[in-house]
Amino acid sequence: MRLRKIKGADETVAVSPYVIHGNSNGMIDVKALFETEHSLHLEIGMGKGRFLMELAKANPHINYIGIERYTSVLIKAIKKMEAAPLPNLLFLCMDAADLEQRFAPGSVERIYLNFSDPWPKDRHARRRLTSIEYLKRYDTILAPHGQIEFKTDNEALFDFSLESVENAGWKLLSYTRNLHQDPKMNEGNIMTEYEERFSAQGNPIYKLVACR
Numbered sequence: 001m002r003l004r005k006i007k008g009a010d011e012t013v014a015v016s017p018y019v020i021h022g023n024s025n026g027m028i029d030v031k032a033l034f035e036t037e038h039s040l041h042l043e044i045g046m047g048k049g050r051f052l053m054e055l056a057k058a059n060p061h062i063n064y065i066g067i068e069r070y071t072s073v074l075i076k077a078i079k080k081m082e083a084a085p086l087p088n089l090l091f092l093c094m095d096a097a098d099l100e101q102r103f104a105p106g107s108v109e110r111i112y113l114n115f116s117d118p119w120p121k122d123r124h125a126r127r128r129l130t131s132i133e134y135l136k137r138y139d140t141i142l143a144p145h146g147q148i149e150f151k152t153d154n155e156a157l158f159d160f161s162l163e164s165v166e167n168a169g170w171k172l173l174s175y176t177r178n179l180h181q182d183p184k185m186n187e188g189n190i191m192t193e194y195e196e197r198f199s200a201q202g203n204p205i206y207k208l209v210a211c212r
Contacts, residue, residue, distance in 0.1 A: 009071040013093050018081045019074070020065070020092045028092075028102050034063045035087050039143075042067060042103075043112040044096045044129060049077030051114055051192040056089040058190075062109075064089045067096060096129060096137075103141040111138055113150040115194040118157040130161035135168040139212055147211045151179065153198040158206035165210045175208035 013019055020028060030040055038061055043052045046066035056064045066089065068074040074093055081089070094102065116129040126133045130150055138148055152158050158177070165172050176182040179189065180199060185207055191199070199205055 004072065006072040006075055009075040012075050012078060013071045016078050016091075018078055018085070018089075018091055020090050024094065025098075025101055027104055028065075030063070030104075030107060033090060036063075038063045038088065039109040040065065040107060041110040041112065042108055043114065044099075045069075045113065045116050046077065046091070047073055047114075048193055049080050049091070051112070051190050052089060053077075053080060053084070053086060054190045055112075056086045060088055062088065066091045067094060069093065069095050096134070099137045100140050105140055106143045106146075108141045109143050109146050111142065111146070111148045113148060114192045115152055115198075116150075116157070118152070118154045120156070125160070128157065128160065128164075130157070130164050132164050132168045135164060135170060139168075142212070145211065147173065147209055149207070149209050151192075151195065151205060151207045153194070153203045153205055155206065158208070161208060165208065170210045170212050173209045173211060175206075177204060177206055179205040179207045 020033065031037055040063050042065050044067045046052050046068045049066055052064055052066045066077065068077065068091065071093060074091060077091060092102070113129050119125065119127045125131055128134070150161055162172070162175065174185060176185045179186050195205055
């Protein structure tokens with residue numbers, strides 16, 4: 001994935017009060033970050049932040065952390081937060097491969113994966129955020145009743161994800177191959193920027209919810 005470098009993005013992310021700073025290899029003290037002690041939800045690969053900001057606004061009783069590894073993308077979410085701050089949302093610039101080094105075991109109630117990079121080449125399958133390797137990472141940080149929610153417009157990636165959930169011994173709670181035509185699973189759905197674009201092109205949106 002190649003992104004256009006935005007001048008000043010690194011510097012903005014480094015000093016933003018909406019970004020979690022400190023030791024990049026140390027555990028995050030969630031209790032010290034938020035004004036109130038609520039359950040914690042993560043979005044991995046949050047992009048420009050629209051989905052998570054709307055979710056945080058609608059659920060003030062939940063604390064959210066959005067993870068984005070690219071500063072050129074994260075800076076756009078920071079600008080949105082500067083215009084409309086939310087006390088229950090913070091951002092974190094990191095690679096999702098390091099989740100276990102940053103979040104304590106059992107500390108996360110839910111993980112959102114929205115329109116993740118499909119990494120289409122077979123040799124890159126381990127990098128997919130729904131691979132067995134990543135499910136093992138989620139298993140470590142999720143609470144006993146924790147869940148993952150995954151949305152994509154990529155049918156091949158969705159099929160791979162269904163297979164990964166089964167092979168990892170996880171439980172598939174629900175899934176659909178056409179989210180916007182599924183009244184039950186689409187209830188309360190918040191669209192990401194990608195979702196809005198893809199669905200406008202006539203692409204079906206796939207979604208699954210799984211737990212251990």
